[in-house]
Amino acid sequence: MNTKKKTWAAVVLLLGLSGCQGGQDTEGRPTPASARFDGPVGAAGLYGHPMWDHWFDIGEVGYVEEEFFVAGRAREHAGDGEADYVTRVIVRRPRQAADFNGTLLLDWVNVTAQFENAVDTLAAHRFFLREGYAYVHLSAQAAGLCCSPLTPTVWDPVRYAALNHPGDTYAFDMVSQIARGFRAPVGTDPMGGLRPEVILIMGQSQSAIRLHQYVNEVQARARAIDGFLIHADVGAGKDFGTAPPAPVLHLLSDLEAEPEAPTATSNYVLWEVAGAAHQDLWVGEHQVLGQSRRVVAHLPKQPMAEDDRLHAIAGNYGEQPDPALGLCVVAGAAFPMRYAVASAIDHLDRWVRDGVLPPQPPRYQFDEDGNRAVDDLGNTLGGLRYPPIDVPVARYQSTTCELGGITIPLTELELLQRYPSHGDYLAQMQTATEASVTAGYLLPEDAAELMERAAAARNRWPLDALTGN
Structure with missing residues (x-):
């Protein structure tokens, strides 16, 4: 020994x-x-x-x-x-x-x-x-x-x-x-x-x-x-008795969508995040391009600025085309579940400290067969709806790969049919973002980051340069 x-x-x-x-x-x-x-x-x-x-x-x-x-x-x-x-x-x-x-x-x-x-x-x-x-x-x-x-x-x-x-x-x-x-x-x-x-x-x-x-x-x-x-306790259901013995914020993605209702009537809040995948681009890129490279290649610690640079890639919510958005599990699913994680922890902390109950969003919508309902793009209906799901620039095929998914950015023609100019898109995103902050689901700092990304997506409307919009 x-x-x-x-x-x-x-x-x-x-x-x-x-x-x-x-x-x-x-x-x-x-x-x-x-x-x-x-x-x-x-x-x-x-x-x-x-x-x-x-x-x-x-x-x-x-x-x-x-x-x-x-x-x-x-x-x-x-x-x-x-x-x-x-x-x-x-x-x-x-x-x-x-x-x-x-x-x-x-x-x-x-x-x-x-x-x-x-x-x-x-x-x-x-x-x-x-x-x-x-x-x-x-x-x-x-x-x-x-x-x-x-x-x-x-x-x-x-x-x-x-x-x-x-x-x-x-x-x-x-x-x-x-x-x-x-x-x-x-x-x-x-x-x-x-x-x-x-x-x-x-x-x-x-x-x-x-x-x-x-x-x-x-x-x-x-x-x-x-x-x-x-x-995302896939397959575990929503059984926590009548009231869990401590506050529980239950955060689910599309993969865990089940029509059953929660059993708990107190000390429990359910957030079902429309468009979110079980595993997503943000986490995958941080694990592969950040954590794993340090472990496998024995790299020294990098400046925080390098984490900022990684965020520019990993934070894509489908507003920018990228081949990685078609890759299952490790990348692919670009819907920003990270906003829900941060907000959920913020609410859970205040709930424990001050008894302030987190907001309760609507449930997912389900069809007559008990399947998760979707809109004309194939995006989820109901649930907690962040701006990218209500003002979409992509199809979030969140369960294509079971634990992951893929993201399909809308074509230029599809974008023009929904938003005649980038300014129209940006205005709708601003309205949806402010509503999400007011409802308590999006932290102000994350709202600012989301709008920065939306503003930088002007390249998706190439006709704007010709028309002066």
Whole structure:
């Protein structure tokens, strides 16, 4: 056993002495366990940085990014087993307390592809940095840590020799313990003295399915997390009982469209985003052109300006033709679900803090056979409608590839039939954008970005140059 493994074996053996295991309070009632943090890990290992840290330098905007190992002894869900674990988290937090908004976001990262994909972090990272959130890449599941080439223990077996995940039946208790550890640190303080007032957790697809189960089966007794963003839990349905034990904002794309009504009558809000795909261009480009290049090619961190340049490509909502819009899954689906992710988190935070219920949009529309209804372009009817769906410049074939989709920009003739000039298009987009902000579905900063893109689409009306419009 190498030195690092010996160190962590000792840590695990000492957990009972450090307050990490559950015990009993003065009245003999069981007390919940919390995890122990060790780190920051620093420049250890073959490459000197965490796997799946940001590929750009958030230090430029006053943030610290650090990796910690987390240890404890977890109970098996729906079983009698107990097991030691060592996992890891990557913590991104404001350097100064004055810049911290008091909310910590845990991202239960997706492992469907047998590597970790922090979907909601990729979708909303600029919103987090702008608003002063602390946000955490949380390695909750075994497949994210081992054993494909794009997992930490294979990618850097030196840095990650100590990791030990006992299996996903222990993941719920591990996550609860880690959340408690952020509130009352044992070992190293991963927040550098910052104290979260609110802890939210988010997860997409497979991770959302796990969070759906967590809400229904764990939250009532664990009470370690204050609110849940459950994003695209395909096939899980809308059953959360009469009232979830904590606020749940349920964020769905076209793929998850089902005519059944939600069971919950309180503590639950459903957003079905018309035109959105399960996996989209924005997340795919950030993962492939940003995160994966750092991991595979061992590139150094890039300036934040490089992330801005990537946004120019990844932010296309179909207003500009691009061959990538026809590529399934990784690219293709260009509808901007990122706006909904950011707004949903903003609302969830205020809901938990102040009891301000998020707005409730209309449901999707369905035909007599229970299928999602579409308009003459094949775009979804009903649901939460962002400006690009109501003032369309593209067909959003959001479920063509099941988990992804493709985007087909309208031809010049089709655009002219709908909008005689770019000015007509821009005016309609302005009206729809202002309405979306007023309704609470689009953040003002995202509205400004959307309108900048719409204004830059003048090239789609080449006759304007001839007519002087």
